[in-house]
Every structure is written in structure tokens, then in C-alpha cells.
Amino acid sequence: AQKVTQAQTEISVVEKEDVTLDCVYETRDTTYYLFWYKQPPSGELVFLIRRNSFDEQNEISGRYSWNFQKSTSSFNFTITASQVVDSAVYFCALKIIQTGANNLFFGTGTRLTVIP
């Protein structure tokens, strides 16, 4: 069975602080993809990043960076120099390859509030 755990329900930081959102996943499959999505108050899920299970290189995109560690089944997301516009709910998701299905297994999300 697949499972994604985001233990941090809510996080508040002051603007310009760095913040890391944790994601731990469980799967018996060896081939899978991991995703992060952002959900602002409008409700639409905004795609941020996709990572496959064979690529453990960390990735940086502007103020965003992702740390994928297969040994600990974690795919953490760091926002550097946070801004008020970063306030949203962030979801980590897992997709299994072998079944051929296209569905995502989501965590319960982390609500980030950036205080000006």
C-alpha cells in the first residue's frame, strides 16, 4: 500500500525566514514519482515539482529547493527567504509506475502561513 505522511499540520514563519516542509512516503514499489503541489486559498492545486525514484539529485528553482533521500523515504521542500505570497497549503504526492495507473496519493498537507 502507498502512503504519504506530512507530519507538520501547520507552520508559521516570519517573512524572509527559511522554512522546510517535511514529506515521508511509503511504498513497496521500486519505481515511482514524487510531487509537490501548492494550494492557495483559491483552491487550485499548482504543480511545483516532479521527481522520479532513480534521481536523488537535489533540485533548486529560485527560492525553492527539494531534498530527496531514498534511504529515509523523504522528499522535503525548503523555501528560502519566505514571502507572504508563499502562504498556502502544500501537498506532497506519490505516483506508482508499475501499475500503469495515473493516480496520485496525497499527504494531508501542510498549511504554511508567512507573517509580514
Place this chain on the structure above:
Amino acid sequence: DAGVTQSPTHLIKTRGQQVTLRCSPISGHKSVSWYQQVLGQGPQFIFQYYEKEERGRGNFPDRFSARQFPNYSSELNVNALLLGDSALYLCASSLVRGPTDTQYFGPGTRLTVL
């Protein structure tokens, strides 16, 4: 280019009624998936359609059904509504059906069942 569009934005129904939600995928995308997001939870997979055929189904009762049209738009139908069906229903489209595809989500339809 337009993203995934969904209609209506909000909907209020009473228990026992039926509801139809609509989704138009990104132009060129042939796969549509539906998710239910209950308040405070992550989205849960309901259906995936590709080339007008159901390609995947989550753990939802038969009251939930869907279809995809030749233009790749899709409808989600829910019969005999229960209070627990109150949720944000999200539609996602992807280029094809492959598991390596990325899904892009619409703004959702917020359904309230009274």
C-alpha cells in the same frame, strides 16, 4: 493557453439529490482524473478517464460515476448525495495516460450537501 476549467464553482444540494460536475482539460490533453478533497485532507483519487474509457477507479461507491466525451471534456456524477459528499471536487488533466505524466489541476467545484 487556458488551464483546466471546471463548472460550476460552487454548488449547494440536499441529501438524496443528484449532481453533475463538469471539467474541460488543457487543450491537447487526453486524460482527465477526478479527485475529492474533504476539508482539511489531501485529495483522494476517484476516477481516471483516457480516450473516453475508464482507466482507473479509486475506493468510492457506485453512486459516483463519470464519463469522458469525444472532445476530452468530462463529467462527474454523484447520485443519492450524502452529507459526507460535501467536498472540493478537483479535476486534473494530463497529456496522455502514462504514469510519468504530470497532472495539472483545475480550480475545483465546491459541493455542499445540506
